[in-house]
Amino acid sequence: MGMGGKRKRDEGGESGGGGAAEEEVRQVNPQRKQVLPSSIKNKDKRAAVHSKIKHEKKLEKRKKQKDREAKEKKAMDLGEELPPRPVPHTIENQRVPDETICKPDDKELFAGNDADEFSGVLKREFTPKILITTCRFNSTRGPAFISELLTVIPNAHYYKRGTYDLKQIVKYANKKEFTSIVVVHTNRREPDALLIIGLPEGPTAHFKLSSLVLRKDIKNHGNPTRHMPELVMNNFTTRLGHRVGRMIQSLFPQDPNFRGRRVVTFHNQRDFIFFRHHRYIFDQKEIKPLDGKGKNKETKEKEKKLGKVIARLQECGPRFTLKLISLQHGTFDTKGGEYEWVHKPEMDTSRRRFFL
């Protein structure tokens, strides 16, 4: 202890002596980069430096915020235009430029769309008919998930997998004039992959399925009706994304019953496709009259109608996330198949690069 006390005193003496020097150092410090806390070996000191840096950053941030608010207020008072708000940097808006992003005025794209495998369904030449099956071993959440898929996708039929090869199933489905096959693959009693096969020649998409929440696990869930759902496809921008989007679109009939107020959403964000299934309702918010007792019924009703219209959502059906692993040209064929797109590790050059 004595030694420690001595050292402390020594340090105090030094710091007292070199007060001017310290100030100099402080002045220099902002110009020069501060010592990285990670390079300090003593934990206490490291923590101290770290907290100091954090504190400074916080102060700086606050100062900036105050400045901005002051400027805005000033502009408001003077009636000038507000200074532009800085747009936060997100991974999406920092996306690596991609030349394959579809443009709305691209004639070649539409010509390509007309020629592709889904144009028949999407032009309502025939209604989609879906065969849903599983992998060979299927239990627990798999069947539950499939029963919910059956309520989501109209005109879907479940067939037991049995011990058939997928190629045989494809043949059978072709004969029965199905337009798509959906295979739910489970691993350790948990659905983990989804295979969508377009028929008769359509591509085969292999998705990883994750974060599956079944209907009964969703709070305040609704029960879907048998109306044809509306479809919302978000953010399928690139050529590949466009194709995958069209493929998913071709699972659903293209004539939604708007009376059913049922909507199925496929939202793509950072190459993950989020599936949601909702019912919506347009509600008029009631505005309570100020003097409720003094007025008669008619005025009450009038004021009710004046209320703002809002849409309320109720989630029903499963909730899951898909990620594309591969898109194969032609029907399922692992051996001789040609891939239109396969994810390869060398393609991950940046976490701001997306393919859909």
Next chain:
Amino acid sequence: MPRTTTVELPGCPPIRALTFDILGLIKVIESSSAVTEEAAADGSNKPKVVTPANTPKIVEKWGEPDASRCILNASINDSKSDPLLAVARKNGQIEVLNPLNGEICASETLEDNINNPISGLHLFRKENSGLSSRSCSLLTCTEKGNVVLRSLEIGGPVAGSNDDSRKAWNVCSAGNIFCSAVDGTEKYAVFGGKGVEINVWDLESCSKIWNAKSPKKDSLDIFTPTWFTAATFLSKDDHRKIVTGTNSHQVRLYDISAQRRPVISFAFRATAIKSVTEDLDGHTIYFGTGGGDLASVDMRTGKVLGSFIGGSSGSIRSIVRHPEFPIIASCGLDRCLRFWDIKTRQPLAAVFLKQILTKVVFDSNFCDKGTITAATDQPEKEQENKEEDEDLSVRRKRSSRENDQEKQLKPKQKKPVQQEVDDNDDGEQEKQLKPKKKKNKNVQQEVEDDLDDEQEKQLKPKKKQQPLQQEVDGDDDNEQEKPMSEDEDALLPLKRKKASEKSEQKQKLKAKKKKKRVPQEDD
């Protein structure tokens, strides 16, 4: 920190490629130097677009999108005098086009096109003495094995084919033909496909001269059914060695003179081999798979030299080797045309072409044309041309360095080079083969010489323009000197020095070339 590695595509030398897609469009991709790009920008009065030089771009698009006119196969005859391009469409149409402007010279329609699409097409390069000069001969092969050797008259009436010059025969009784190739001398053709073993035909007598035997059952007693997806001849003047790719992801080398089973056979990854192309050196093979892998292999040893990594994500339908530059182009289901450097196996450039591509060909005459037009059209832009020259010289240096590296590398791979050749081989063949067996080094030197020649070829057109350029340069300098500041004055002598150095270099090169020309003429 975000995980970021910048993917830099350095661009490629002036080349011209044509791609064919499933909507029946033909797109011309040119990698022009900075000159023409800037000119285009000036012409449209747009702000200057800063694009890196030598980035390939779509320059022309021929045809209207129509799925029934999907192009199945194409073949180019890029001779200097009379280039032609043959295209086979899904609706049974065969068209012969001018690869420079896309005009249709001749066309013919096959019957029964729905069940029996064309799978193979070859446009003959050599002049057929029996035919008039305004006609071309074509070899077509349908999936069911109907091979027709026909000649089309160029510019004549549509579907004007004379029946006496037409030869037709069938190469298979059952199965489907998926791949076919014609050798460099254009006397032999090879066919193969699903359920059809590789077979070689003599095109003059229309007779089968060789048929492969399916490989034996494997160790598990499993017989893999025959399904060839790609075939090519290993070298241009040797019709005996055939390289094939199979649906069971195998690359096989057949030697007609040795045995009926494959001489070398190896498996590559897990997806079918979809395209196979030979290199000019006669032993390297490039092949692409259905999973988007592109790799090169040395067929003397059967060892994969390496894969071309970085880019392709879809099945590779077609690979072509540029006849002069060390470049290959690949295209396929990922809707991109990609250029690769052979030596470094790095991507040089990629062009997104919106449609699934079925075939790509190079127009090897492009280099001279581009520079000539540039010289005639825009004499003011000579300085930039000069820069381009510099580029070329740099490239040359680089490539020579690479050659050196090769020299260092090659002696290590001293292995028994090729299979024993049968007695009935031609004399020429033996000449070619024997030195390789004895002295590898000699051969390498020859190869290097060849490379040098090629590079000189690249330089040739530039040299012709040199006097013109220098004159123009002089003019430019005079004009510039008046308003010039001191800094630029200081730069000037440097520039001139460079120019003088360059001219010296060129004189040296010319001298070299003269020396080399003599032996060439002797050949």
